[in-house]
Amino acid sequence: MLRTSVSAICLALALASGSAQAETVFPAKLAGHAYIPAASFIPAPADAPSDAKVSGKFTTGVRVDAVGTVPGDTGALHGRRLTGLSLPFEGQPLQGLSGFAMTLADDGSIWAITDNGYGSKANSPDTLLFFHKVAPNYEDGTVDVRETIFLSDPDRKVPFRIAYEGTESRYLTGADFDLESIQVIGEDVWIGEEFGPYLIKAGLDGKVKAVYPTMMDGQLVKSVDHPTISGLSKPGVDWTVPRSGGYEGLALQPGTGLLWGMLEKPLVGEDGQPIGSYLPVLAFDPEKGEWTGQSFKFALAEGATAIGDFNFIDETRALVIERDNGEGDPSLKCEGEAKPDCFPNPAMLKRIVLIDTATIDADGFVRRIGHIDLMNIADPDGKNRLETVAGRDLTGIMTFPFFTIENVMAVSDTQIVVAMDNNLPFSSGRQLNAPADNEFILLDVPEMLAAR
Template identity: 65%
Template structure:
């Protein structure tokens, strides 16, 4: 009983510290976007099935292109987004992670996630990563290259959706890739279903797949291959659905991958073990887990993280967020939700942490935060045509459900981007799908902070 009370007191103290940490200002230094409706053609040797994607998102098979309007879902007001499924081709969608290291030409490695949100509805959504070149002078984003993931050498330890094909391209029924790193001409991907770490070549060939190990036991979720119904939460699996690796940072010098789960693990009672996330380290040289893990304390109101990237040998950036979407100035106040946001964005932070400062209980130190709902724009860098009718002069908010990309650009700037979940997310304007926005933030004091 005493031990339990002490543990509870420690967690309360950590949560209080998170609330008290310094909030640093952020100034918009650049704004660019990739239009929401951005498609890419599958490779010539892909199965014909992949040339029309999103056929299984409406509950029953639908082969008629652009026949079912997308919407944001009941929790967010069921507003339509102006874009319909199924798609001819594959949606580039929003970005779901930035790699710390850039390509030789300066482009940024990023990736698209599983497709339409689940294993069941994404068997025709191909998996791929990109090299992107945001141009903040013109406000545009160039997709320099898209690389499709495939498993010709049968490294994936379970049956894939396109198992019987010669090309063996991967789909959203196989993996949910959410984070990416580039190291020694190889790509490392953290994914959610396993959760797995995937190693791939620069041309998309899977080289190895690694099941997550924590304290000597394999971590599993409800979508891990081999977990079958009936399965008991907390006993048969501990990772929440959509709770695998949303962030996976590459540590300079050590080349360790620090994989951070998106949501808290489940305890034996089937409930979250706390308001913190597990961080598990993987040795890229040995291609094995180190056996060391840490904890990241979420701030009050935050429910998940979106990305995780180092800025030097020990300090790193973490996106923490709530499940809200849309500007709070248009919050619903009555039963009619047709022109308002029933669950507006409130907690959308970039957190600076120091992995060299760890408490006795394994918690990584939080140094400070940036509030993405309060970005200053004195120079009017925001692109007026896409910020929508709720914009305030001299200020920019980033009110998206899933903000999943952050990286250091230089000593004074970071870059942030959203995942637009095409065609299921809005955020800027009711009735319109969210674009894939990239923002460049001037945060010199934040990046210089060292903490106590």
């Protein structure tokens, strides 16, 4: 695979636009549907600071201690529609599933990571970081959360001051890291995060063993949220990874044993604008604990803004979630200004893309074999369990119109599981004014998984 330096990426302004060629669209059929209800919470560990017993106290810019007094809404991008849940919350929200490990746990459950809480360093200092073992039951539509493991830093491996620095337990919070992807190798849990961006190595007990900064061609790569970045820093010089642009995907490659970290968004130049429309993907050797220097580029399709997850299905082929920033069915797109009965920025592009890392072109771009359309999933058997508000007939169709779809893995030679991050209490999608649940969909996609 090709080696790409920061300087080379910064010069390649026009490469991506010509690299995303026409590709096959494969069919997808809904085989199962399960979900965790939006308002699902878990208590903080008994030895966590009392501050963690109530989360979401800092989402308004000022401290709010009164539980349930700050209405959640979808934000300016999506018309500030109320979602019906109010912050702060008693306990920690289970929400925000943001990545699946490639392999199942010993009990057959899925290793899943929850992200940093409420979306930024500033508003998430009282949200704890954790990963889970979860098992969707497609027969009754429920999801069994079998175990939740909280991340902590008792051995002081984190190279900067954490929010709960002076505590004995030293649990990590959303002010420390933004967790977005996960892989499990033996007794080690590897996590891709966005603030550094860093790779975090932890034990199955959640205790951090090491934190690795991102290196590209021998240079340190930082995001705008890196702990050393200040308000006087310059884009394209002091940092090149935009906010929420770190390791949304972390894939474990069979055969080589390498971890491949895929950035969520394109790098930026000195003007603060994206450099092309592609994402760097970097190789890390978990045995040596170092970046290998190998890399390739994933070209975003026209209309796509980011990826949501990345997992191999064999030694060279992998699945990538590709998405835009929209939510809600496009049949209810607002005409003119945003109103309560429409979606100002509906979902238009939500895909699972199949790539082949054995084929990299002369410019470093990986081959896109084809994709399925998550906005148009066949549902002839009526497996869909949740109503979707729309201005069109959705009979026989399952659509997945969510802002952040962030989990995908193959579970057999013919099926994959896809799930989303519901950004509680800030995202909707199926309804105009109700919070999104944590949905899991089992999809029959034999043609895509067999494609070469």
